[in-house]
Amino acid sequence: MHYTLNQLQVFLKVAQTQSVTKAAELLHLTQPAVSIQLKNFQAQFDIPLTEVVGRKIYITEFGKEIAEAAAEIINQVNGINQKSLQYKGQLAGRLKITIVSTAKYVMPYFLSEFLRRNPGVELLMDVTNKQRVVESLEANEVDFSMVSILPQKLNLEHIDLLPNKLYMVGKTRSSFDESRSLEEQFDELNWIYREKGSGTRQMMESFVEQNHWAIAKKLELTSNEAVKQAVIAGLGFSIMPLIGLKNELNNGDIKIFSVSGLPMATMWQLVWVKGKKHSPVAQAFISHIKKEAATLIQKNFDWYIKY
CATH class of the missing domain: 3.40.190.10 (Periplasmic binding protein-like II)
Known part of the structure; x- marks a missing residue:
């Protein structure tokens, strides 16, 4: 057998992610490059390392044992490299x-x-x-x-x-009745939440509870990036960390609305x-x-x- 360290690394990452695409992303390689390395590695064994069912890749029991061995080898190689650097005082x-x-x-x-x-x-x-x-x-x-x-x-x-500062944000041209104060319309607005368990969600729920809002229109998304894009698209308002809004504020895609009690900060x-x-x-x-x-x-x- 003449497999390379690179092939071991590729196979291990495929085994860990059960996805050629995800492995390619994590290894900063193209998907075809990962597929070729995986194919060349498999060619050195008579027993299948993987199997494809539908469009999903699965690791066989033999493949799992090879993945464990690959992890040990890679750790040992990393240890050698680290000892070499440490010996040189790094x-x-x-x-x-x-x-x-x-x-x-x-x-x-x-x-x-x-x-x-x-x-x-x-x-x-x-x-x-x-x-x-x-x-x-x-x-x-x-x-x-x-x-x-x-x-x-x-x-x-x-x-x-x-500090992690959270503000109320919406689209620059937002649809609400400007003849009435924003606070009077909170219960009528569409609100965009993070998923349950999120720290941002926890802070937003705390603020809503403190102000006794009865929010009926709610959209739930699983990342701040998704919430941000939904706000830009005009799907509603949210309470978001300022830290991820620099470019959108500079570009005028998002507007911060002045609300009593905000910003909140952790x-x-x-x-x-x-x-x-x-x-x-x-x-x-x-x-x-x-x-x-x-x-x-x-x-x-x-x-x-x-x-």
Whole structure:
């Protein structure tokens, strides 16, 4: 057999995602390139690694065993590379982070300089929902997470990074009766919500409850990006984090409406399980954040802080 490390990596990612398309996206390869590597890898075995039912790919029992072996080999190779870098005095290893979806507008700015200074560090960052973030912390699967509302049932340590400010937003030319105050019409408007369990949804529901609104017209979407596009399309109003609206506000696609009690604010926080034994990479990242956070915020979020 003459399979390559690249073929092992491709097959492992296909096995993990059960999708050639998703594997290609995560590996930053084209779908045909992944298909060719998968075909060449399969050709070295007499027993099928995968099977296609309908249009979905499934991993056979034999394929699952090969995937486990591939994961071990890749981890060993990564370990060799890390030891080589460490021997030369460079920081090396993996940094595993989960973040809620809106944090994708925040977290990369706290990572970029750290990764530039430490090319031997491999970043594994999962942008997901709040439930999955909490699960990753509970299972001790990650070094850090980023949330704007601390999970109450977990004992966490945290570093405050940036306020998370939420405003009422709508299309620039919105359909409501301008002869009456906006507050008088809240119950009549179409409202766009995040899915249940979302931190943004939690904040919006809290505000609605405080104001005793009886919202009847509701649309529920599963990401802030989807909510934003729905607002731009004129499907309704929402209460959204300012952090993801910079371009739309500058372009005039979205308008912030002045409402008593808004903006509401939570705090973006880097969190980890209390008592966690950090790797040298994780320890270095904490030191980087504590030292550089103020400078990074001023450099990248000056517009946001002043808004």
